[in-house]
Structure formats: structure tokens, C-alpha cells
Amino acid sequence: MVKKLRNKILAANWKMNLNRLEAFSLLQKISNMTIRENDKEIVFVPSVFLPMCEEVLTNSCVFYGAQNVYFEEKGAFTGELSITHISDFGARYALVGHSERRNIFGENSELLNKKLKGLLSHNITPVLCIGEPLKERENKTYEAFLYKQLKEAMVGICAEDAKKIIYAYEPIWAIGTGKTARPGDIKTTLEFIRNTLNYMYEGIKEEVYILYGGSVKKDNIDEIINTNHCDGVLVGGAALDFDSWNRIVNYEVK
Numbered sequence: 746m747v748k749k750l751r752n753k754i755l756a757a758n759w760k761m762n763l764n765r766l767e768a769f770s771l772l773q774k775i776s777n778m779t780i781r782e783n784d785k786e787i788v789f790v791p792s793v794f795l796p797m798c799e800e801v802l803t804n805s806c807v808f809y810g811a812q813n814v815y816f817e818e819k820g821a822f823t824g825e826l827s828i829t830h831i832s833d834f835g836a837r838y839a840l841v842g843h844s845e846r847r848n849i850f851g852e853n854s855e856l857l858n859k860k861l862k863g864l865l866s867h868n869i870t871p872v873l874c875i876g877e878p879l880k881e882r883e884n885k886t887y888e889a890f891l892y893k894q895l896k897e898a899m900v901g902i903c904a905e906d907a908k909k910i911i912y913a914y915e916p917i918w919a920i921g922t923g924k925t926a927r928p929g930d931i932k933t934t935l936e937f938i939r940n941t942l943n944y945m946y947e948g949i950k951e952e953v954y955i956l957y958g959g960s961v962k963k964d965n966i967d968e969i970i971n972t973n974h975c976d977g978v979l980v981g982g983a984a985l986d987f988d989s990w991n992r993i994v995n996y997e998v999k
């Protein structure tokens with residue numbers, strides 16, 4: 746049984762949504778939000794909005810990050826952003842390995858591993874996303890699938906660095922589908938991920954944060970976030986509307 750962690754992490758992934766005016770308006774509302782003491786709120790915006798985050802969120806308690814970075818410092822990588830680019834605009838977090846990056850943009854574990862190492866060396870906290878497709882869940886092979894994703898992404902990463910990473914379990918079949926994983930499945934899968942990390946890095950179990958993502962809404966947040974082993978949530982669609990996001994951030998403790 747893992748001791749209750751200090752706080753929860755409420756993370757929003759805006760994906761490729763909102764125009765400039767909408768983003769500004771939502772960020773302004775977010776900057777004035779109240780949030781439970783010791784909890785952490787992070788918004789992952791399209792990178793073009795990072796300067797806006799710097800302007801609006803700098804004096805608030807909300808952190809922000811990028812949805813993607815490239816690992817190289819600089820050079821002929823047309824269309825990419827470096828870690829220095831995002832950190833220069835105050836981003837302190839970055840998503841790595843979101844299933845949309847893996848599946849639509851073909852990002853493989855070798856690339857994700859380089860991104861993790863690059864971010865860690867720049868003191869930017871990576872949020873490493875893992876999650877199985879429906880077939881693996883139905884065939885009950887999801888544990889082996891998740892273990893492989895973790896093992897490959899973490900090659901050459903030491904325990905001290907592994908502790909700095911935030912892990913997010915996002916079953917692909919639950920993303921944007923309205924199908925949330927059942928609390929029992931969330932608990933056992935998050936526990937499996939925690940134990941796997943502990944197997945890879947002895948003693949790390951109580952220090953890592955593991956989030957759940959996939960159709961988290963204001964109607965199911967209380968049940969999900971109070972599930973054992975759930976240290977927070979990574980929210981897509983329901984984070985785009987202020988009232989809905991506000992309710993999620995101000996979940997009820999059960």
C-alpha cells in the first residue's frame with residue numbers, strides 16, 4: 746500500500762485547439778483560479794501561446810508547458826522547437842510520448858528517450874505518456890505493452906532522473922472517446938505502473954507521480970482522482986472550457 750502522496754497534479758492538454766483570443770481569455774480566467782493548497786496545476790498549450798502564458802501566468806500559481814519539443818539544441822530542423830526555445834518562454838514542463846505523437850507522427854521510443862534526456866538535462870520536467878490500444882486491453886496483454894513502453898523510453902535514465910519525471914497513463918481507447926477506464930482498472934493499472942517503476946528503480950515507488958488521462962470530465966473527476974494510486978489527471982477536451990476545468994481542478998476529496 747502506497748502512502749498518500751502530498752498533493753495532486755491537475756494537468757490540461759489543450760492539444761491543437763483554441764484561437765488566440767480564446768486562449769488569452771481562458772488563460773486570464775485560469776490565472777485567477779483558486780486551487781487547493783499544495784496541488785499543482787499545469788497547462789500544456791500549443792507552443793505559439795507560450796509567450797502569452799509568460800505574460801498572463803507568470804505571477805499566478807499556474808505552471809505551463811509545451812506539448813512537444815525536439816531534443817537537439819539547434820540546427821537545421823525545420824519546423825521544430827528546441828528545449829531552450831520553450832524554456833526561454835518560461836515553460837517548465839513538456840509532454841513526451843503522447844499517443845497522438847506516437848501514432849500520428851510516428852514517434853518511436855528511441856526518439857522519446859532522447860527527448861526525455863534532453864529535457865532532464867535542461868531541468869524541464871517531462872510528463873511521459875504511456876497507454877495501450879484497445880486490442881491489448883481486450884487481450885489482457887496491456888501489462889506487457891506498458892512495461893515495454895516504459896522500459897524503452899527509460900533506457901539510460903538513472904533513478905534520480907526517473908524520480909523527476911511525471912508519468913501519465915492514458916489508455917488510447919479512452920482518449921477523446923467518452924469511454925473512461927473503470928476506477929478498478931485505473932487503480933490496478935496505475936499500481937502496475939508504480940510497481941514496474943519500482944522494479945526498474947528500486948525504492949522509487951513512493952516518490953513518483955502517476956496521472957490518469959482519457960475522457961476525464963467534471964462528472965467523473967471526483968471518482969477518478971480519489972482512486973488509490975492516482976496522483977492526478979491529464980485532461981484534454983474538458984480542459985478547454987473554463988467552468989469544466991475549474992470544477993476538475995477543484996475536485997472533491999473523498
Ligand code: 13P
Binds near residue numbers: 758919921983
Ligand atoms: P481527453 O480528455 O479529451 O480524452 O484527452 C485526454 C488526453 O489525451 C490528454 O493528454
